[in-house]
Amino acid sequence: MVNSLTARQIRKATNRFVIGTAAMAVACSSIALIPAPAEAVTRNYSCSAGGFTGTIRVDYNQGIGRNASSIIEVSYKINKGSNKGGNKANVGYSDGGTLPIKKFYTGDAGIQDNQWHYLGGSYTRGFGSVAARFVFDKSRASDPSCNVKITF
Template identity: 55%
Template sequence: MINTLTVYQIRKATNRFVIGTVAMAIACSGIALTPTTANAVISYYSCSKGGFTGTIVIDHTPSGKFLGPVVRINYKIDKGRNRGGNKANIYYDDEGALTQITTGDASIQDNNQHELGGPYIPGRQRILATFIFDKSSAPDPSCSITIQAP
């Protein structure tokens, strides 16, 4: 007899490894993030410039007034009506935790979520995320998001 987990059992589980494995399989299929545990929160932070919109999506467990433990970070770039390829840049810097993530010219601009990083314990200072969008035959517009501890 094969032992299988139901969706209900997976959602009720607190073992982040099991849930993370299921979440990774779902993420690889192009489905947006869903919280990994009952008390997890998905937070969205966006900025726009030149018709592009960049969004940082953070799956975390709230802790006081700032982000708690981060399970994963995704990004999404909507290029709107702009022409451009998939050579955008993202810089993610959590100054309090000394965590830095850089994608180089590899960020995809298809309006779908893509993995950026995680897990880690965020600092209590600020997080700065910068998008440099890829625009064909024109200067690349950029914008930044600041996530500040209260």
């Protein structure tokens, strides 16, 4: 036996299917447009020279492609080991992933007490190189220095 449907019944069923499909597409596209939450990451980068060790700490949100998308804070610390020296070190940080290049610098006021000190932060970056430089303050001797290449 053949089940026969009228043209009106077919149109009614087709309209329900089309409306249901359109509603599902809208719901799915709304979900797809919600960005994934950024993952907060903290990384330390160090270099040493003349018995001193300088460390840069970068707190950032990790974005698409596992790269840093926004920097939350940049800090530094200097361990002077057994060296004599004051608190006139120089710490510089430069991010080429921004235009203009984002730079933080202590001048001659870098503290060498092996504690974390705020250097700068809270900016959005693109792709580009990031580096830091330490010039340590050593009493009655030339000041040793080193560079840190920072990768995200």
